Amino acid sequence: MLNFREEVVKLIKSEVDSLTEEEISSLIEVPPSYDMGDYAFPVFRLAKAFRKAPPAIAEELASKFGENEYFEKIENKGPYLNFFINKGKLTEVTLNEVREKGTKYGSSDMGNGKTVIVEYSSPNIAKPFHIGHIRTTVIGNALYKIYTFLGFDTVAINHLGDYGTQFGMLISAYKKWGDKEVIEADPINELLKLYVRFNAEAEEHEELRDEARYWFKELENGNEEALGLWEWIREISLKEFNKVYDMLNIKFDSYAGESFYSDKMPAVIEELREKNLMKESQGAYLVDLEEYGMPPALIMKSDGSTLYTTRDIAAAFYRKETYDFYKNIYVVASQQNLHFKAWMKVIELMGYEWAIDCVHIPFGMVSLEDGTLSTRKGRVVFLEDVLNTAVKNTLDIINERNPKLENKEEVAKQVGIGAVIFQELFNQRIKDYVFSWDRTLSFEGETGPYVQYTHARINSLLERGKFNIENNVNYSLLNTEEEINITRLLYDFPKVVLDAMEKNEPYFITRHIVEIAKAYNKFYNSCPIITDDIELKKARLMLSFTAKTVLKTGLDLLGIEAPERM
Ligand code: ARG
Secondary structure (H helix, E strand, O other): OOOHHHHHHHHHHHHOOOOOHHHHHHHOEOOOOHHHOOEEEEOHHHHHHHOOOHHHHHHHHHHHOOOOOOEEEEEEEOOEEEEEEOHHHHHHHHHHHHHHHHHHOOOOOOOOOOEEEEEOOOOEOOOOOEHHHHHHHHHHHHHHHHHHHOOOEEEEEOOOEOOOHHHHHHHHHHHHHOOHHHHHHOHHHHHHHHHHHHHHHHHHOOHHHHHHHHHHHHHHHOOHHHHHHHHHHHHHHHHHHHHHHHHHOOOOOEOOOHHHHHHHHHHHHHHHHHOOOEEEEOOEEEEOOHHHOOOOEEEEOOOOOEOHHHHHHHHHHHHHHHHOOOEEEEEOOHHHHHHHHHHHHHHHHOOOHHHHHEEEEOOOOEEEOOOOOOOOOOOOOEHHHHHHHHHHHHHHHHHHHOOOOOOHHHHHHHHHHHHHHHHHOOOOOOOOEEEOHHHHHOOOOOOHHHHHHHHHHHHHHHHHOOOOOOOOOOHHHOOOHHHHHHHHHHHHHHHHHHHHHHHOOOHHHHHHHHHHHHHHHHHHHHOOOOOOOHHHHHHHHHHHHHHHHHHHHHHHHHOOOOOOOO
16 A cells, blocks of 8 residues: 555655664654644754755755645645645545455455464463453453464463462362362362361461472372363363353363463473572572562472463463564563563573563553442452343343344444453553443443444445445545544554554554544534435445554454444
């Protein structure tokens, strides 16, 4: 697709020898408002070569750039050159490209088959899958989709927390108080009860802790009873998690969790020993990271059992060998910043350059306002309940507003769950935020339902107008401010997707599609679309179709469905 920014670079380069194209490109700015142009170039860096004051350089250059196919105006203002895109060209280029590529508009092959691993969700089994897990799950899924869209070979990994001392506790607890039938009827709640009871009783009876350690050790040693129980716990937990993944329409390529690496750790420990990186401390082994301002990375406990860190190191080696990744991404809460910094440092110290291709993508905390859905004290809020409530509330709204809608249940699912995902992806990752039902379920303003509604609204407009994709559209008719505003946003979409990938920030896309929806609704309310002027109608329907297509792609990249009717 024609890239106006690159056209600016080419133009400037044609008059300037002292800067390379890359340098020119990096100097180009986007002015704060469109009446100052679409692109601006500050000329300060040309002062030497031109031997003039910057305003005079800008003036000289502006006078040299005459008529141009891509820019309707090139103006000097003080030390700046301002470029105004030719709007007819912008519309033609953008709408043609979307017509050709459809929902692939914005995709590319820049990834060139390089492998990107996105690890996300990774809940601990036998523990509730609660509201705290939603962020890693939806941010990770969005990143996975964005990288795929840009031509990377992507691998989605769910690094299940299915190993560690807590399983020793669960096994002990089950052997004392467990009842298979009771647990299978409500696995997560019942396992949680066992876990809580075990911890409470261990407060009084210290020896219970030894018992738990014993059972975890047995698990590591391959004791059949321990293994059998552990496998069963893993299976029933995963079944519960999968309910949520199904609702969210999320799939993983691999569920290799922590346990998967149990036989891969001895080699890591051996290598650390050989490379003289491990230190003994009271029978335990660790890598000292004081020099780098970090607490030590614990590798092995005094009883020989391994730790979370050891498993992450082994997992990284396995992933490098298996996938030869270009990037190995971990979408995990910012509480674990230090953990990731530490083990990645260990790999670097072991001499592996690919340590820098392992990237931790942190995010902030989500909490609940004390309204409709109270956390009460210590009560966990299951993600499944949040999603079900969202669907139910949406169904109520549909029954009130559009009771005759076909497929109401299906649409309520798409909209209710979409609303929750959208909220999660609306802000910069790292920000903490308070989950709000009102905001999530509102059909107005900057929300998922608002974007989905705009998409559905365009769909019914296209049906009413009997829209067909046509070749001979007169784009120059789309010249109102409302129309140009939409077109600009549509033109920017591919760049926004690229930025979202580079910064690993899906919210760039969220915000952008809200802007498209807003701009579209403004247009819809102020410009008649199905008019008697056949040519104008054709052009406006084409613009509407383009907006609809891009909204759908944007929603899809975020993991949100776009119902045709709602
Ligand atoms: N299971 C961990 C938890 O729930 C998250 C795992 C993150 N991933 C990793 N490779 N350490 O806190």
